[in-house]
Amino acid sequence: MPEYKFDYVLRLADNALILGQRLTQWLGKGPALEEDMALANVALDLIGQARMWFSYAGELENAGRDEDQLAFLRDAHGFRNLLLVEQPNGNYADTIVRQFFFDTYHCLLLQALTRSNDQRIAEISEKAVKEVAYHARRSTDLVVRLGDGTPLSREKTQTAVDGLWMYTGEMFEPDEIDQVMAAQGIIADTAHLRSAWLTQVSEVLHEATLTMPSPDAWMQKGGKQGRHGENLGYILAEMQFLQRAYPGARW
Amino acid sequence: MSKEWPLWEVFIRSQHGLAHKHVGSLHAPDPEMAINNARDVYTRRNEGVSIWVVKSGDIASSSPGDKAPLFEPSMSKVYRHPSFFSPPDEVKHL
Numbered sequence: 001m002p003e004y005k006f007d008y009v010l011r012l013a014d015n016a017l018i019l020g021q022r023l024t025q026w027l028g029k030g031p032a033l034e035e036d037m038a039l040a041n042v043a044l045d046l047i048g049q050a051r052m053w054f055s056y057a058g059e060l061e062n063a064g065r066d067e068d069q070l071a072f073l074r075d076a077h078g079f080r081n082l083l084l085v086e087q088p089n090g091n092y093a094d095t096i097v098r099q100f101f102f103d104t105y106h107c108l109l110l111q112a113l114t115r116s117n118d119q120r121i122a123e124i125s126e127k128a129v130k131e132v133a134y135h136a137r138r139s140t141d142l143v144v145r146l147g148d149g150t151p152l153s154r155e156k157t158q159t160a161v162d163g164l165w166m167y168t169g170e171m172f173e174p175d176e177i178d179q180v181m182a183a184q185g186i187i188a189d190t191a192h193l194r195s196a197w198l199t200q201v202s203e204v205l206h207e208a209t210l211t212m213p214s215p216d217a218w219m220q221k222g223g224k225q226g227r228h229g230e231n232l233g234y235i236l237a238e239m240q241f242l243q244r245a246y247p248g249a250r251w
Numbered sequence: 252m253s254k255e256w257p258l259w260e261v262f263i264r265s266q267h268g269l270a271h272k273h274v275g276s277l278h279a280p281d282p283e284m285a286i287n288n289a290r291d292v293y294t295r296r297n298e299g300v301s302i303w304v305v306k307s308g309d310i311a312s313s314s315p316g317d318k319a320p321l322f323e324p325s326m327s328k329v330y331r332h333p334s335f336f337s338p339p340d341e342v343k344h345l
């Protein structure tokens with residue numbers, strides 16, 4: 001079922017693109033020059049990964065859409081990214097906790113995908129996982145520093161953890177597409193990812209002196225199926241403006 | 252803790268066999284973050300295989316006022332340069 005694989009690759013692409021776009025909104029506003037550049041590097045890594053996934057998705061779809069058309073000419077309901085990555089940047093703790101939750105998941109997922117029986121998926125994951133391992137190292141380090149920092153930084157980080165927690169369940173809730181991909185050997189079972197993610201996150205939050213919310217808490221979902229909050233509309237309005245206003249514009 | 256992060260000097264080795272070279276400075280609260288920041292600020296264009304960071308305050312330096320006593324005496328001693336020997340023909344790549 002090639003359209004299932006197209007949808008699955010689109011999820012990988014959209015996660016990277018939307019989080020990359022979100023991070024670029026920090027450009028010039030980071031809390032320190034060094035942080036500003038580090039976030040820009042992460043954003044560029046993610047957008048580079050999105051391009052590889054989109055190219056492959058375009059080939060799978062085989063309808064003549066290239067990476068630019070997939071990125072810039074789809075409406076919000078066509079996007080398959082997790083709700084987590086479209087959440088607002090908020091304060092720096094919000095951005096870093098969002099990044100930490102996603103990086104931890106992203107790293108585990110790409111590691112599993114390097115063993116995919118689809119050669120292209122395995123190759124792209126192999127390249128991306130090296131970048132993402134550094135992202136995870138960095139955001140893990142910062143969560144510990146912010147949590148185990150001043151009373152104010154601790155409070156803001158705990159608030160970010162509590163606020164973003166309900167967007168983490170979606171990562172591990174397999175729908176029909178995930179199940180078909182697992183059955184075909186394209187991706188390892190997501191149940192294993194969940195326990196590995198929970199273990200890592202609880203260790204880091206413990207080190208950061210933060211309280212982890214219950215894994216069984218009520219979770220938001222729908223992003224993977226194209227049901228998004230209003231945040232995504234604003235992101236797309238900014239990101240897609242040029243191609244919408246001047247169709248086919250090129251550098 | 253002071254509000255300002257301390258300044259660090261960054262040294263990058265561009266390839267194996269070469270020495271670390273001073274490339275600039277940055278701010279960071281501790282050595283681990285200084286290394287991470289150096290990676291993000293100074294190795295974006297594939298510049299290095301190894302990073303050293305050292306607190307700027309820990310570097311002892313010669314004073315500009317000592318220029319004359321420190322460096323002028325060597326200016327008149329050209330015989331210290333190995334340029335007065337003609338290498339034998341058999342020696343190549345010198």
